[in-house]
Amino acid sequence: MTTNKWLIKNGAFAVNREEKAVVHGYMIIEDSRITYIGEELPAGEEATEAVDGTGLLFLPGLINTHGHAAMSLLRGYGDDMVLQEWLQTKMWPMEAKFTASDVYWGTSLSVLEMLKGGTTAFLDMYDHMDEVAKVVEQSGIRASLMRGAIGLCSEEEQRAKLAEAVAFAKNWHGQAGGRITAMMSPHAPYTCPPAFIEQFVQAAHDLDLPLHTHMSETAAEVEQNVREYGLRPVAHLDKLGFFSRPSLVAHAVHLNDEEIALLAERKVAVSHNPGSNLKLASGVARVTELLKAGVTVSLGTDSPASNNNLDMFEEMRLAALIHKGVTGDPTAVPAGEALRMATEYGAKSIALKEVGSLSAGSKADFIALNIDQPHFLPKTDLVSHAVYSASAKDVLHVWVDGRQVVRNGECLTMDEERIKHEAQAAFTGLLSR
Amino acid sequence: MTTNKWLIKNGAFAVNREEKAVVHGYMIIEDSRITYIGEELPAGEEATEAVDGTGLLFLPGLINTHGHAAMSLLRGYGDDMVLQEWLQTKMWPMEAKFTASDVYWGTSLSVLEMLKGGTTAFLDMYDHMDEVAKVVEQSGIRASLMRGAIGLCSEEEQRAKLAEAVAFAKNWHGQAGGRITAMMSPHAPYTCPPAFIEQFVQAAHDLDLPLHTHMSETAAEVEQNVREYGLRPVAHLDKLGFFSRPSLVAHAVHLNDEEIALLAERKVAVSHNPGSNLKLASGVARVTELLKAGVTVSLGTDSPASNNNLDMFEEMRLAALIHKGVTGDPTAVPAGEALRMATEYGAKSIALKEVGSLSAGSKADFIALNIDQPHFLPKTDLVSHAVYSASAKDVLHVWVDGRQVVRNGECLTMDEERIKHEAQAAFTGLLSR
Numbered sequence: 001m002t003t004n005k006w007l008i009k010n011g012a013f014a015v016n017r018e019e020k021a022v023v024h025g026y027m028i029i030e031d032s033r034i035t036y037i038g039e040e041l042p043a044g045e046e047a048t049e050a051v052d053g054t055g056l057l058f059l060p061g062l063i064n065t066h067g068h069a070a071m072s073l074l075r076g077y078g079d080d081m082v083l084q085e086w087l088q089t090k091m092w093p094m095e096a097k098f099t100a101s102d103v104y105w106g107t108s109l110s111v112l113e114m115l116k117g118g119t120t121a122f123l124d125m126y127d128h129m130d131e132v133a134k135v136v137e138q139s140g141i142r143a144s145l146m147r148g149a150i151g152l153c154s155e156e157e158q159r160a161k162l163a164e165a166v167a168f169a170k171n172w173h174g175q176a177g178g179r180i181t182a183m184m185s186p187h188a189p190y191t192c193p194p195a196f197i198e199q200f201v202q203a204a205h206d207l208d209l210p211l212h213t214h215m216s217e218t219a220a221e222v223e224q225n226v227r228e229y230g231l232r233p234v235a236h237l238d239k240l241g242f243f244s245r246p247s248l249v250a251h252a253v254h255l256n257d258e259e260i261a262l263l264a265e266r267k268v269a270v271s272h273n274p275g276s277n278l279k280l281a282s283g284v285a286r287v288t289e290l291l292k293a294g295v296t297v298s299l300g301t302d303s304p305a306s307n308n309n310l311d312m313f314e315e316m317r318l319a320a321l322i323h324k325g326v327t328g329d330p331t332a333v334p335a336g337e338a339l340r341m342a343t344e345y346g347a348k349s350i351a352l353k354e355v356g357s358l359s360a361g362s363k364a365d366f367i368a369l370n371i372d373q374p375h376f377l378p379k380t381d382l383v384s385h386a387v388y389s390a391s392a393k394d395v396l397h398v399w400v401d402g403r404q405v406v407r408n409g410e411c412l413t414m415d416e417e418r419i420k421h422e423a424q425a426a427f428t429g430l431l432s433r
Numbered sequence: 434m435t436t437n438k439w440l441i442k443n444g445a446f447a448v449n450r451e452e453k454a455v456v457h458g459y460m461i462i463e464d465s466r467i468t469y470i471g472e473e474l475p476a477g478e479e480a481t482e483a484v485d486g487t488g489l490l491f492l493p494g495l496i497n498t499h500g501h502a503a504m505s506l507l508r509g510y511g512d513d514m515v516l517q518e519w520l521q522t523k524m525w526p527m528e529a530k531f532t533a534s535d536v537y538w539g540t541s542l543s544v545l546e547m548l549k550g551g552t553t554a555f556l557d558m559y560d561h562m563d564e565v566a567k568v569v570e571q572s573g574i575r576a577s578l579m580r581g582a583i584g585l586c587s588e589e590e591q592r593a594k595l596a597e598a599v600a601f602a603k604n605w606h607g608q609a610g611g612r613i614t615a616m617m618s619p620h621a622p623y624t625c626p627p628a629f630i631e632q633f634v635q636a637a638h639d640l641d642l643p644l645h646t647h648m649s650e651t652a653a654e655v656e657q658n659v660r661e662y663g664l665r666p667v668a669h670l671d672k673l674g675f676f677s678r679p680s681l682v683a684h685a686v687h688l689n690d691e692e693i694a695l696l697a698e699r700k701v702a703v704s705h706n707p708g709s710n711l712k713l714a715s716g717v718a719r720v721t722e723l724l725k726a727g728v729t730v731s732l733g734t735d736s737p738a739s740n741n742n743l744d745m746f747e748e749m750r751l752a753a754l755i756h757k758g759v760t761g762d763p764t765a766v767p768a769g770e771a772l773r774m775a776t777e778y779g780a781k782s783i784a785l786k787e788v789g790s791l792s793a794g795s796k797a798d799f800i801a802l803n804i805d806q807p808h809f810l811p812k813t814d815l816v817s818h819a820v821y822s823a824s825a826k827d828v829l830h831v832w833v834d835g836r837q838v839v840r841n842g843e844c845l846t847m848d849e850e851r852i853k854h855e856a857q858a859a860f861t862g863l864l865s866r
Contacts, residue, residue, distance in 0.1 A: 278758030325711030393826030427811035
């Protein structure tokens with residue numbers, strides 16, 4: 001007997017396939033999986049209790065492939081500043097004061113915002129990761145988690161950080177009913193000595209886990225890499241064996257043609273963070289060329305301190321808009337491709353095989369948008385509407401792993417009032433310490 | 434005796450001044466004007482019935498300075514296409530079929546979306562403008578309206594269009610309790626012969642009205658202007674006397690240094706349409722240089738067929754983000770300046786002297802955002818939150834000219850269900866004709 005079964009009728013389902021973008025009809029979920037999507041109600045299902053999907057557009061849950069959720073505590077604490085001044089006078093002094101409790105409440109605030117906005121899986125690279133894992137376990141969201149390690153410290157401290165990253169991965173990979181997976185993550189080539197990166201690569205081999213890092217976010221760090229190691233970051237990481245594992249690099253703004261070709265050859269995925277890259281004035285990644293070369297490009301918000309929200313609809317729209325404007329090609333990153341970047345390619349980027357699309361057999365991570373609103377009319381192209389007109393606030397319902405976690409805009413698994421109170425208190429505490 | 438009085442207490446009011454961004458306290462509205470904003474409740478006001486502003490951020494109503502509202506009927510009907518193919522196979526054939534009724538319902542759909550999203554005034558350049566004026570009159574929004582005239586036709590047709598534009602301005606300027614103002618608007622230098630533009634300039638002088646036109650949206654139209662008239666568009670319009678009137682040009686994407694200097698000298702305002710310019714791959718306007726030169730730069734959505742929504746928060750955020758990313762300067766277009774572009778500079782662009790800021794004496798066009806939500810925490814910089822984190826859907830209440838037109842997200846002046854139904858029916862009708 002099935003303990004968890006949903007029949008959704010009269011819905012519009014964004015299957016986002018070339019031959020058909022949207023199926024109007026029925027979707028069935030049993031336990032944690034989608035078992036059927038189609039125009040007809042399968043025989044024998046007439047008696048199943050149904051959810052009315054009228055006026056709703058169902059999408060795969062959105063997947064945020066790069067971020068530091070706890071930094072929501074610093075949202076709006078420093079904006080419109082030169083990068084080094086922002087880091088040195090605003091971010092780093094505050095982050096140095098973050099306790100486990102701060103990470104717990106900051107992450108809670110972010111996960112609440114993400115779930116309510118239709119994000120069903122996210123990648124998080126930070127410190128105090130046990131706290132992040134606890135929030136994931138409690139909230140019902142899916143996540144790829146990792147201790148991000150900066151190696152500009154003594155060898156002893158390096159060893160401790162690596163051991164922490166390994167212990168975290170061993171403890172949490174596969175936990176929360178499989179909703180938590182782990183990656184290994186040296187912070188960036190410019191913050192990690194080569195030997196330290198190689199230790200992470202070895203650990204990833206030993207644990208059979210993928211790798212993640214920041215790469216080529218700014219022109220300055222590319223120049224520094226050439227100055228210090230005689231190589232640009234892609235060749236440098238390749239030399240260190242980084243790409244011998246399934247790997248995902250965040251940002252990848254400053255790439256030359258050879259680097260794009262090598263990323264494609266090594267099957268390295270890229271997390272494109274358009275909002276953060278624009279806000280920090282890092283530049284505009286060569287996304288159309290990356291996609292053309294066959295690189296898997298997904299979308300990330302980066303931290304809420306450099307974005308400043310976790311609205312993945314906005315990242316989809318930015319990805320669909322800015323590459324048109326910058327390349328002069330209005331066909332660049334069409335709506336369907338932007339949606340795939342936020343879903344299917346997102347899943348691939350963080351090595352999740354069973355999510356990222358609405359299809360029978362997939363894990364039931366999906367969301368429902370309220371399209372009975374002026375900005376979704378007329379009913380022309382619903383995928384276009386989802387990308388060019390929707391926002392996080394249009395999300396009405398969210399399911400992860402077959403479990404409804406948001407209903408009518410309210411999160412069922414988290415205590416919103418408490419989280420808002422504790423997050424504000426945590427920020428006040430950071431200011432006063 | 435005052436017939437209309439509002440006292441708002443415990444609110445946060447974005448006065449957006451350099452010395453102070455936000456005032457926490459009280460705002461009083463009497464009839465159509467703000468009469469007080471301050472931290473203290475003025476003596477004698479204790480007995481006035483009050484609106485509780487707790488958890489709300491009050492902003493001046495947003496002002497959308499370029500658009501074609503009725504084109505909401507073509508939202509999502511053609512996306513991700515090359516400009517000429519989009520115009521020739523999608524937009525123009527459908528627009529040729531637009532009736533007065535289509536314009537009425539398309540405009541109603543857009544005005545409904547704008548009001549609910551916090552836009553209290555908009556510019557509209559289209560055809561069947563009596564219908565647009567009716568929607569403005571009925572809905573309670575404020576608008577600057579004009580018959581946009583394309584001059585690629587016989588002299589007889591040109592005369593008829595000019596006469597229509599003049600008659601519309603005479604009939605409607607100052608109507609709807611002063612909420613409607615008019616401008617004169619030849620469509621663009623590349624669609625209007627010089628003599629036709631001069632006739633509009635003369636009419637604007639005769640009627641004492643400002644001028645509006647599209648200018649330098651694409652590189653191709655600039656080249657065409659040079660080919661046909663030996664001048665780039667700014668010098669061409671200047672030669673035709675266009676800038677002898679208060680004037681607003683939309684887009685202004687492709688400008689050289691001399692043109693920026695001339696626009697500043699002639700006090701020409703620019704309506705920057707970042708979403709549309711990106712989506713149509715027109716390019717990125719030189720907004721930081723325009724602002725630096727002292728040009729009044731405001732924000733517009735352009736039509737919902739090339740945006741595809743009317744969310745002015747998104748235009749603010751795009752303006753604040755893309756110029757950082759493209760110029761490499763993270764201090765470009767800071768949050769406060771983006772908010773001024775959408776409010777104060779918007780009012781100036783469409784020649785409205787009494788709106789665009791929260792200040793005693795101003796017309797009471799203002800909105801309230803629900804900031805008791807995860808994406809507005811912690812309470813660091815509320816202007817930053819409004820620009821970098823908010824969306825149209827965060828707007829809870831809207832007042833125009835002292836009258837509340839949106840309450841708890843519902844429009845009080847328009848029949849939402851009827852408009853949604855009629856707009857969808859209008860689109861279906863266009864498809865079938």
